[in-house]
Amino acid sequence: MAWTIMPTVEEYERARETFAWDLPDEYNPAVDFLRKHEDTSRTALRYETPDDGLETYSFDDLDDRSDRLAAALADLGVEAGDRVGVVVPQKPQNPLTHLANWKLGAVSVPLTVLFGRDALQYRLEDSEAKAVVVDPSVRETVDEIRGECPALEAVIELGDGDSVAGDASAFDDLLAGYEPGIDVYDSTPETPTAIMYTSGSTGPPKGVRHSHALWLGRAAAAYNYFDQGLAEGEATLWTPADWAWGAALGGTLFAAWHHGCTIVGWPRDGFDPDAVYGLMERHEVTEAFMPPTALRMLTGVDDPEDRYDLSLETFASAGEPLTSEVVDWVESTFDDVAINEFYGQTELNLVVGNSETWFDTRPGSMGKPFPGYEVAVLDPETHDRLETGEVGELAVKPGDRRVFFDGYHGLPEKTASKRTENGWFLTDDLVERDADGYLWFVSRADDVILTSGYRVGPMEVEDAILTHEAVEQVGVVGVPDDTRGEAIKAFVKPATDEYDPDALRDEIRELVRDRLAEYEYPQHVAFVETLPTTTTGKIRRRSLRDRETTGE
Template sequence: MAWTVMPTYDDYETARAAFTWDLPDEYNPAVDFLRKHEDTSRTALRYEAPDDGLETYSFDDLDERSDRLAAALADLGVAAGDRVGVVVPQKPQNPLTHLANWKLGAVSVPLTVLFGRDALRYRLEDSEATVAVVDPSVRETIDEIRAACPALEHVIELGDSESVRSGAHAFDDLVAAHDPGIDLYDSTPETPTAIMYTSGSTGPPKGVRHSHALWLGRAAAAYNYFDQGLQAGEATLWTPADWAWGAALGGTLFAAWHHGCPVVGWPRDGFDPDAVYDLLERHDVTATFMPPTALRMLMTVDDPDARYDLSLETVASAGEPLTSEVVDWVDAAFEDVSINEFYGQTELNLVVGNAERWFDTRPGSMGKPFPGYEIAVLDPETGERLERGAVGELAVKPGDRRVFFDAYHGLPEKTADKRTEEGWFLTGDLVERDADGYVRFVSRADDVILTSGYRVGPMEVEDAILTHRAVEQAGVVGVPDDTRGEAIKAFVKPAIDDYDPDGLRAEIRTLVRDRLAEYEYPEHIEFVERLPTTTTGKIRRRTLRERDRSGEE
């Protein structure tokens, strides 16, 4: 029962030529992550609670607790195919819920506690989640939206009966009231595993339906961008990214457990560089996934390698292009620490990346295609394959179709549009591939904003802004930002003549934070007399971006 999908290869060309996907006939992620290891008494999770100190969980502990939770969910009526929302930060209850779901054949809906009212409502309603497991920090929001989610029958709040208010089940009590030893659902790589949501640019976020093969694909990619250093008993992983995001959940947490490595859970509201270095030292973290924004914040600490006794070997990064100054800083600030940028999508797994074990990192490049994938650069208009050096849309073809998404939930036409007749999956990202095979990100083909590692769809932000009674029109774009990569800027046409600009800006920012997410609020707001539109009345975001670059008012 090895299920190790990415063997070790000494050089890139050999890996590209020799590797093939060999997925098992039967596959359950809960068994893969928890039961297949030779020594399941080893530590799988080190959880630093904000106020209660360190908790450690072995693979056996997680297996037993997720068994108990699965039995509790079954008593509440959860069955194979049912959707269960998981709105929990980096706490043990997050992976425990996913594992319990898969033991029943249920489908997880990972959601971040950073989401506001509208963002949570839309995703829980669209996915038709029957149960939501939630952190106390979002319980009030869940109560506000519950009536708008008719399929939502049960809410399970973290805590016990003394801390959980009426209207929700207490997580701890449910687990304690049930026994381990349930019969696992007979599943395969094709069994539905999760619905993950994109940030749409031309409409609402799309629910991306995946099967269990997703986790094997992400584990294989992680093995590469962590420089084949995920040896059981040797590597320890941590990421500051929320476990709701694909690269953190599948490419760090579950990839580590697939390979038998422990993970550190450390929920925090903010990012304190000195506290992060202290954590890396305290837990002997050897591999970390960090968005470029986090790395730029770490750069503010002088001489970290001398001040902290770090065990760090590999830094993996994604979400936005790495600049040369970050790559050069890692090389100068640390001894023998590699930095590997990688690229993926909610739909298409993690398909391109750097791996210093195989080839030198080139600043500004996303790397080369990982083994198991072919890539092409296509003309966005004609779909024809372009020569090296030309800018076009990145298209990807997997060696095994199952490691990519199954469909967009309830959107068959958009599902069909994602794939060409020749079997290429379109990314919507414009890239350039050089003569040596390195891929460089140029821009999005649509209007998605890349800020602090998050992808933000401008329409969702515009819709939130338009709910303010003093706003008539709004256009949202990304603008260059030294720390975040891009910051969100809103061009707003007020609906009234008499308004306080500073006061209205503050109200708009608060509104977006409350309705969507903390990272989606517009840092920059410019009030305008009119917005550029097409003949059909759509906002011309490209014109707004050009206006911002030119400094026009």
């Protein structure tokens, strides 16, 4: 049961030539992450509680607790193939729920506690979730939307019987009420594992269906962008990113456990750079996945290596292009700390990146294709391959189809449009490849906004703003921002000439925060008399982005 599919190879070209996906015939990620290691009594999770307490969990502890939770879920009616929502921040109950799901053959639906009412309702209803495990911070919202989610039969809230009211089950009581020893569901790499939601520029968010092979693909990628530093029992990983995000969940948390390493959980509101350095010092973090926004905030602390006793070996980053200033800062501030950007999609795994083990990082570059993937730059219209130096759409072929998504939930036509007749998976991202094989991000073929590492679909934000009675029309775009990479800007045409701009601006921001997510509210709101439209009445977002001013 080795299932470690990325060998140590020092030369990049040799790794590309010799690597082949070798997925097992039988595979359950719960068994992979918890039971295959030589010493399962080692620490798998170090969890700093919100009140600064510390809890540690071995692989055995997690195995025991996820067994108990699986038995409880089964008694609540969850069966193989059923979907179970997970709305929990960086707390042990988050991965425990995923592990319990897979032990039953159930399908996880990772969701963030940052979602507001509409965003959460849509995803739970669309996925037809039968049960949901929730943090107390979102329990009230779940109660509000429960009637709009007809498939939802069970709500499980973190806490015990003294803190959990109403008809929800108490997570702690469920664990205490059952024994370990459940028979793990017989599964393969093709067994459904999760539905992850992604946003596009048109239409509602899409549910991306994955099978268990996803986790092996992400673990292999993590081994590369963490510079082959995930030795069993030696590395400690941490990320500030929400564990609902695929790169944090599969590319950090579960990648750590696949390789037998330790993960740190630290649920916090906001990002305090000094506190982050303190955390990495306390836990001797060696590998950190840091979205570019987080890295930019870390630059505000002077002389971190002198002030903190750090064990860092690698910063890995994704979600938006890294600027050369951030790369230069890492190289000039730290001794022997690599900075590796990587690229992936919810649908297509993590397929391109930098690894200083193999080649020098070029600031601003996406890197080169990871072993196991073929990459091409295609003409967006004809899908013909383009020459070096030409801008086209990034397309990818996996060495094993199973490490990519199975399809969009309930959207067969959109699933088909993601793949060309020649088997290329399309990304909707425009790139250029240089003579040395490095890929350079140019722009997005769609209008997705990359803000603070999150992909935000402008239509979802527009739909929320349009619910305000004082708004007649709105267009939402991303604008350059030194901290976030992109900030969200809304161009709003008011319904009447009589309105208070400051009051309406505040109401719009609060409306989006409440209905969608904290990171989706517009930092900039401009009021306009007209909006540019196509002949069919659609907002021309490109024209909005071309406007010179980004102020309010």
